[in-house]
Amino acid sequence: MENRGMEPKGPLNASIVEAFDLLPPQLQTAARYMLDRPDDVALLSMREQARRAGVPPATMTRLAKRLGLDGYDTVRELYAGAVRAGTLGFAGKAGVQVEAQALHGERALAAEMATALSRQIAALAEPAALDRLADAASRLHEARRVYCLGLRSCHAAAWHFHYMLSLLGDKTVMLDDAGGTGLDAIRDAGKADALLVASVEPYARATIEAARYAAERDVPVVALTDSEVSPLAQIASNTILVATASPSFFHTMTPLLAVAEILAALVAGRGGAKALAALEHTEAQLAAFGVHLPRRNGR
């Protein structure tokens, strides 16, 4: 993040991209950082950027020279100029832009979807929503095990939540229908566990039934759903509401995923240093398996 954005145009992006392939690995990570967070380049000291990029300070200087500039100060002046000119500005304008300049057809739809999503997600920062998120995170944190359930359109969010927490340990269990075994694993859930369940209209019967089953067994149910009066909301002990309306004729699941990610982050945050250690352990394991392409440094 930071900010940074979908297409963070830095003044040097062109040069960087062009030279990138011929750059040695460390310089690539530095270059990459500059591409990813142009506002940092303008606002932070060089050493601080080096710290965040995970390279020694010298690398930043070397990169600057490699790009044909005098030193890193020159780089920063360039990016500062872009900030002043508003070239770096991400969105914001976009919202206005969409309404002002008449976009037509496909582009208009895409732009409308993007701005709609943006608003819906921004709504999650409202105090009421924050309270619900914090409460839910607390429930999930206290649970011995968290069962994750989401079918059909809600599968992506539930699965992703499970995936994120699985990086920190084996606290979560994904409930899915693979192999026709149904959602049997929910039978193991007890009072000390919790069920994270996502469902939006039209509510999948299997989802609701599983949630009901869990609730009857006094398993705390954390529901991600689309309405205060959804069948899930009535079962659940915690409910988080997400918007699903969209300019297209599909429902959107993006706010749902956003909530899933925020919840996962909060739960992980409660884990504190232990969670971080677990994450590093996982990463080390993955690295040992060669799952990922080599990345010349961490962070």
Add this chain to the structure above:
Amino acid sequence: MENRGMEPKGPLNASIVEAFDLLPPQLQTAARYMLDRPDDVALLSMREQARRAGVPPATMTRLAKRLGLDGYDTVRELYAGAVRAGTLGFAGKAGVQVEAQALHGERALAAEMATALSRQIAALAEPAALDRLADAASRLHEARRVYCLGLRSCHAAAWHFHYMLSLLGDKTVMLDDAGGTGLDAIRDAGKADALLVASVEPYARATIEAARYAAERDVPVVALTDSEVSPLAQIASNTILVATASPSFFHTMTPLLAVAEILAALVAGRGGAKALAALEHTEAQLAAFGVHLPRRNGR
């Protein structure tokens, strides 16, 4: 610490104006400079600002303390934050909220994540991004079949794209590693097909290799990735960039899902009435199977 939603410029403007009359002359010139050039406050060193304002450096420090802050570094951090968020206006409202009403700990993190996501997604409405989305949609629409690939953290987005389009017919094929069969199905892809592939840092080796394989066979590759210089971007014929930065220590996949949804909507839109008919057909089938709860369900 009052905050009215949308001050035109600096985050301290209100405090400054309020205190201005009671300020000694030299501090006033310093204060005026801060009011006039908020950009400089964020981008220049304190001494440099003092130089330009025509006051000794000490004055700037004194002004900062006079405003109730620790020192001038604090001032600059504030203005830097405003540049990151404020210059763009729009969802920044919530961001201001975070700073204004002292949110602490968990809620603050949640709020920051939400606003960051909101901004990252809003960035998708920028013209450059819209172009890329439209081009990619065109590619996918023309393809006979669309193979969808995303492993690990990118699985959710790839799967959801597949799911959405699967509601409209069987044009898409999901490539996953289930059952250890690997990504073999990609072998069936040909020139007339397309591969939609998502991968962000750290790039999963299998994903990149599969994409490379496809590209070598002249299968058009539409890449959803996080950087212009990601290994995917170099392979792909179409690239769409998404932000993954997040205040939490996880990468966020929400913008990725947003792109997936927008793409699916665009592709569906190109299908026109036929797509809609297919959707209704699917829904009828699902209803026949009793997959969903009856719609009128409340209370």
Add this chain to the structure above:
DNA sequence: CCAGATTTGCAACAAATGAATCCTACTGAT
């Protein structure tokens, strides 16, 4: 496998930064 070139990290450096201190100049009330 090795020589040669390149890349990389560390330590050192001078220059700058932001803040603290000291001291003079000024104010206004008595």
Add this chain to the structure above:
DNA sequence: ATCAGTAGGATTCATTTGTTGCAAATCTGG
């Protein structure tokens, strides 16, 4: 006229900054 009390400037100090030199590590071609 005196004398607090503040303002403002210069000086100083401990940090931090951006850069460079050098040696170890790494890669490359023969």
